Amino acid sequence: METFTETDQHVVIKNQGTVPLRLIPVLPYNVFLSDVLALLQNSKNHCVNYYAFPYADKLKFICCIADDEAGNLKVLSHEQSLQREVQLISIAKDSFPLHIFEREISENFGVEFINSPWNKPLRYAFNRADRSKVINDYPFYRIKSDELHEVGVGPIHAGVIEPGHFRFLCNGETVLHLEIQLGWQHRGVEHTYLKKSTVLQRTVLSESIAADTAVGHATAFATLMESLGGIQINDRLVIERTIGLELERIAMHIGDLSNMCVGLAYQLGASVFGALRTPTINFAQLWCGNRFGKGLIRVGGTHYPLSPDLIDSLSKFLDNFEPRFRTMANETFALPSALMRLENIGTVTKTQMELIGAVGMAARMTGIQRDIRQSHPFGAYSLVPYETVANITTGDVWARALLRRLEIEKSINYIRTLIGKMQSINEPPSKPAQDRDIKLNPEALTISLVEGWRGEICHSAITDNEGEILHYKVKDPSAHNWMALALSLRDLEISDFPINNKSYSLSYCGHDL
Amino acid sequence: MLSLVLILLASIYFPGVIVKVKAIFSGRKGPSILQPWYDIFRLLKKGSVYSTSSSFIFQIGGPIYFSTVLLAALFVPFEEATAVFSFTGDFVLFAYLLGLGRFLLIISALDVSSGFEGMGANREAFYSMLIEPAFFLLLGALAMFTGYNSFHEIFANLHYDSYFSAIIAIIAGYVLANITLVETSRLPVDDPLTHLELTMVHEVMVLDHSGFDLGIIKIANNIKFVLFSTLSANCFIPQSLDLSVRIGIFLLMQAFFAGGIGWLESFRSRNKMAMNAQYILSVSAIAMILIFVVIIIKNRI
Numbered sequence: 001m002e003t004f005t006e007t008d009q010h011v012v013i014k015n016q017g018t019v020p021l022r023l024i025p026v027l028p029y030n031v032f033l034s035d036v037l038a039l040l041q042n043s044k045n046h047c048v049n050y051y052a053f054p055y056a057d058k059l060k061f062i063c064c065i066a067d068d069e070a071g072n073l074k075v076l077s078h079e080q081s082l083q084r085e086v087q088l089i090s091i092a093k094d095s096f097p098l099h100i101f102e103r104e105i106s107e108n109f110g111v112e113f114i115n116s117p118w119n120k121p122l123r124y125a126f127n128r129a130d131r132s133k134v135i136n137d138y139p140f141y142r143i144k145s146d147e148l149h150e151v152g153v154g155p156i157h158a159g160v161i162e163p164g165h166f167r168f169l170c171n172g173e174t175v176l177h178l179e180i181q182l183g184w185q186h187r188g189v190e191h192t193y194l195k196k197s198t199v200l201q202r203t204v205l206s207e208s209i210a211a212d213t214a215v216g217h218a219t220a221f222a223t224l225m226e227s228l229g230g231i232q233i234n235d236r237l238v239i240e241r242t243i244g245l246e247l248e249r250i251a252m253h254i255g256d257l258s259n260m261c262v263g264l265a266y267q268l269g270a271s272v273f274g275a276l277r278t279p280t281i282n283f284a285q286l287w288c289g290n291r292f293g294k295g296l297i298r299v300g301g302t303h304y305p306l307s308p309d310l311i312d313s314l315s316k317f318l319d320n321f322e323p324r325f326r327t328m329a330n331e332t333f334a335l336p337s338a339l340m341r342l343e344n345i346g347t348v349t350k351t352q353m354e355l356i357g358a359v360g361m362a363a364r365m366t367g368i369q370r371d372i373r374q375s376h377p378f379g380a381y382s383l384v385p386y387e388t389v390a391n392i393t394t395g396d397v398w399a400r401a402l403l404r405r406l407e408i409e410k411s412i413n414y415i416r417t418l419i420g421k422m423q424s425i426n427e428p429p430s431k432p433a434q435d436r437d438i439k440l441n442p443e444a445l446t447i448s449l450v451e452g453w454r455g456e457i458c459h460s461a462i463t464d465n466e467g468e469i470l471h472y473k474v475k476d477p478s479a480h481n482w483m484a485l486a487l488s489l490r491d492l493e494i495s496d497f498p499i500n501n502k503s504y505s506l507s508y509c510g511h512d513l
Numbered sequence: 514m515l516s517l518v519l520i521l522l523a524s525i526y527f528p529g530v531i532v533k534v535k536a537i538f539s540g541r542k543g544p545s546i547l548q549p550w551y552d553i554f555r556l557l558k559k560g561s562v563y564s565t566s567s568s569f570i571f572q573i574g575g576p577i578y579f580s581t582v583l584l585a586a587l588f589v590p591f592e593e594a595t596a597v598f599s600f601t602g603d604f605v606l607f608a609y610l611l612g613l614g615r616f617l618l619i620i621s622a623l624d625v626s627s628g629f630e631g632m633g634a635n636r637e638a639f640y641s642m643l644i645e646p647a648f649f650l651l652l653g654a655l656a657m658f659t660g661y662n663s664f665h666e667i668f669a670n671l672h673y674d675s676y677f678s679a680i681i682a683i684i685a686g687y688v689l690a691n692i693t694l695v696e697t698s699r700l701p702v703d704d705p706l707t708h709l710e711l712t713m714v715h716e717v718m719v720l721d722h723s724g725f726d727l728g729i730i731k732i733a734n735n736i737k738f739v740l741f742s743t744l745s746a747n748c749f750i751p752q753s754l755d756l757s758v759r760i761g762i763f764l765l766m767q768a769f770f771a772g773g774i775g776w777l778e779s780f781r782s783r784n785k786m787a788m789n790a791q792y793i794l795s796v797s798a799i800a801m802i803l804i805f806v807v808i809i810i811k812n813r814i
Contacts, residue, residue, distance in 0.1 A: 149628070150628070151628040151629070151632070151711075152628065153710070153711065173632075173786065173787075261782070262707075263707075263709070263712075264782035264783065265700055265704035265706065265707065265778070265782050265783040266781065266782035267535060267538065267539050267778060267779045267780075268538070268539065268779055268780055269782075270539075271539035271540060271541070272540075275540065335781070335782070337701065337781040337782045337783075337784070338781075338782045340782075340784070340785055340788065341782055341783070341784075341785055345785070493785075493786050493787055494632070494711050495711055495712045495786040496712075496785070496786070497711050497712075498707075498709040498711055498712055
């Protein structure tokens with residue numbers, strides 16, 4: 001079955017589709033530039049990945065733009081010489097969301113983007129082009145003024161979670177500008193994909209990209225390998241994986257609600273939501289032996305099929321969880337002192353989120369319906385359609401809290417539907433594929449989009465002529481959304497930073513890779 | 514002398530009761546009531562670490578704060594039982610002894626030149642400035658009501674002989690309770706449990722204090738709690754009862770106050786920082802009402 005169509009400018013594939021590399025038209029840069037900008041004019045299109053890699057004696061650039069209306073992905077490319085200094089006109093100048101990709105390309109390969117609006121190093125990768133640039137010399141944005149002062153927080157977090165540096169430009173208690181500098185946790189994930197050759201090693205690596213999205217990233221990797229290797233999986237496995245994803249969503253959302261209550265100093269909410277998270281992750285423990293769902297997702301099959309006994313305890317868990325959650329949520333969202341801390345705090349607009357290319361929750365809380373589950377269905381979402389939460393538009397901390405509540409309720413119902421669907425499936429569970437059974441398509445490109453709890457996860461791989469992975473690219477939703485946090489802080493009291501940070505709950509390691 | 518003994522006695526279990534009540538309301542068992550003191554003893558056994566960028570101000574800040582609070586405790590009476598010191602207008606000295614201690618903490622926070630501590634010092638100075646009128650309006654009203662002007666005489670002669678004067682006890686108790694929350698940096702003004710420097714008020718000021726210094730600052734905080742709750746207890750306990758009964762009531766009341774703070778902190782969230790000024794000023798406004806009630810009762814108009 002052909003999973004792609006060709007035009008002169010680009011190749012069109014479905015989510016998790018594979019296309020031979022030679023079929024992607026290589027455009028001159030000026031054509032590429034105008035094509036990309038023309039596509040991004042439409043707000044239904046957004047760029048999910050744009051990266052470069054050395055290919056033969058050239059530097060090959062791949063850009064992938066998702067069409068949320070038609071549910072397909074358009075892949076464009078251009079090539080530049082590896083030998084000489086490359087100078088290109090910046091696309092980010094006219095379409096800001098691409099700044100994150102251009103900064104990465106610029107950092108890794110020394111490509112200079114002319115007129116780039118925010119050309120700062122992204123994460124100080126260890127194999128960056130210019131090693132004389134070091135993290136301690138990061139070019140912070142500054143304002144010279146006697147009235148203003150700077151507050152620097154981090155890179156060591158007060159709760160010793162993950163490292164990140166936040167630089168506030170303040171006028172008294174009011175924040176004028178927040179700059180977030182990450183990269184302290186760079187581990188070389190993409191490089192490690194190439195060094196580790198067995199599929200098990202690579203799966204475990206995927207689970208470790210961001211430990212709070214273990215199922216999400218592992219699903220993105222597994223589906224990518226299956227597409228690239230032509231491995232067929234049955235509906236039973238598809239549904240099980242989706243249940244895993246939705247459970248992860250429930251666990252993380254409720255954990256974040258608990259954390260937000262800690263930020264409000266609302267003890268009842270903090271302890272009840274915290275206590276409700278435990279049975280959620282305990283079910284994951286019961287299912288696959290790990291509370292974060294590590295080990296659950298494997299390429300081509302699973303070690304932990306969802307047996308009738310497990311389905312039974314899952315239903316019991318949901319029946320017990322739902323009324324308790326609803327009671328506490330009603331209580332919290334009606335508490336005046338809590339609402340005072342949530343409403344109209346850290347407001348961002350829909351236009352701002354469109355401009356920075358926010359994905360996942362950060363987009364949905366302003367009313368942008370950007371949800372891979374709905375626009376590019378994968379897994380069980382193509383069997384049972386999922387309708388994303390669409391009626392939250394205020395873009396403040398309250399919106400982010402309420403979105404979590406509504407998504408938890410939706411996920412509970414969705415899991416129940418999937419359980420019902422599973423009853424009619426009589427396929428036997430399949431074992432994970434072994435290395436010797438996996439033959440990847442040579443000279444091919446695959447893109448896999450998965451909606452994790454935070455937002456859109458994008459994994460992309462390119463194989464060489466022997467079917468070995470030549471380049472692996474990971475993008476966590478946090479890469480885009482950190483900018484949303486910075487925008488939220490504009491003209492806000494500095495003491496409201498923690499509650500905003502918790503309300504976005506972004507990943508440091510997902511960004512740093 | 515009796516009042517000092519009672520204050521020190523109550524400060525032993527006061528912080529522990531808050532923690533315990535909060536733990537129980539969140540469904541946990543909670544640590545022993547004496548745990549805050551075990552922590553303090555652990556700190557007292559340690560040495561202090563001083564930042565190289567700080568001067569002698571930072572080193573004297575903690576001890577002076579501690580001694581001013583202890584000194585202030587000498588002025589607080591237990592109804593007609595005299596405090597260690599008592600003279601006309603001693604409550605002014607009481608208020609400014611606490612003020613002096615706070616001033617030393619504020620400048621020692623500025624001394625370490627940390628952005629966070631400067632922010633916390635700024636907030637604490639602002640809130641304590643706003644709460645000061647409430648305290649003096651309250652004491653002024655009580656002085657006018659009783660016709661005396663020292664702590665001891667005021668509380669020794671605070672008799673409620675009509676239903677009208679019960680209003681005074683209620684309002685005075687309410688105002689004192691709110692002053693306690695602001696002065697000791699509890700909810701809704703400050704969150705003593707947060708680990709987030711950017712939202713802290715009091716905690717961030719003492720971020721650089723460690724070991725022995727931190728220990729005595731914590732002791733001073735515990736005593737400060739009881740100072741204010743003793744003042745409110747003085748407004749409520751009827752003097753017609755036996756002394757031993759009144760001591761019993763006093764100790765129970767302290768536990769009740771502590772429990773009340775624990776309850777408050779369990780079921781609401783803290784204020785938005787910008788709302789704090791409004792909230793604190795409302796306490797002063799209520800103290801103004803108290804003055805008017807007294808004027809009406811005493812037919813001063």
